[in-house]
């Protein structure tokens with residue numbers, strides 16, 4: 070049923086909570102996971118204005134992203150999924166919607182929150198936008214999720 074999964078991640082703790090549930094989707098017929106990380110163009114702009122070490126910092130960032138991606142990929146491969154990795158630069162929400170359409174995914178799995186994880190916020194802005202605009206089923210993993218679920 071949920072053959073092709075899109076998992077957009079910022080590698081935050083809140084977003085990594087989704088991994089466990091993606092694995093369980095195997096039982097619902099999932100075969101392939103697209104792991105998508107979007108380098109936020111707004112953050113790059115701020116960085117380029119604030120630091121004269123922009124190139125070194127972005128090179129380091131790319132390295133870290135590759136490592137984080139490889140770690141999630143390994144978990145999925147161990148579970149028997151086919152895996153595709155995508156790193157894009159742009160607006161996270163826009164890139165997520167574009168990937169969902171281009172790849173014709175059957176479900177999107179996101180964390181309720183991400184890196185900012187502000188206590189007072191009911192949802193992060195990326196997950197809120199994805200929920201508002203998705204045209205496929207969504208699984209939103211709460212940051213409050215209990216260990217035993």
Ligand SMILES: Nc1ncnc2c1ncn2[C@@H]1O[C@H](COP(=O)(O)OP(=O)(O)OP(=O)(O)O)[C@@H](O)[C@H]1O
Nearest residue numbers: 077078084107180182183184185186193194195196
């Ligand atoms: N840059 C990104 N690339 C891919 N997926 C992302 C990215 N940012 C967020 N996501 C996805 O959206 C989920 C919610 O994150 P979101 O950014 O909305 O929350 P936040 O960081 O707590 O709040 P905000 O970004 O609005 O300050 C994450 O768990 C992840 O699944």
Ligand SMILES: [Mg+2]
Nearest residue numbers: 183184185193
């Ligand atoms: Mg965020």
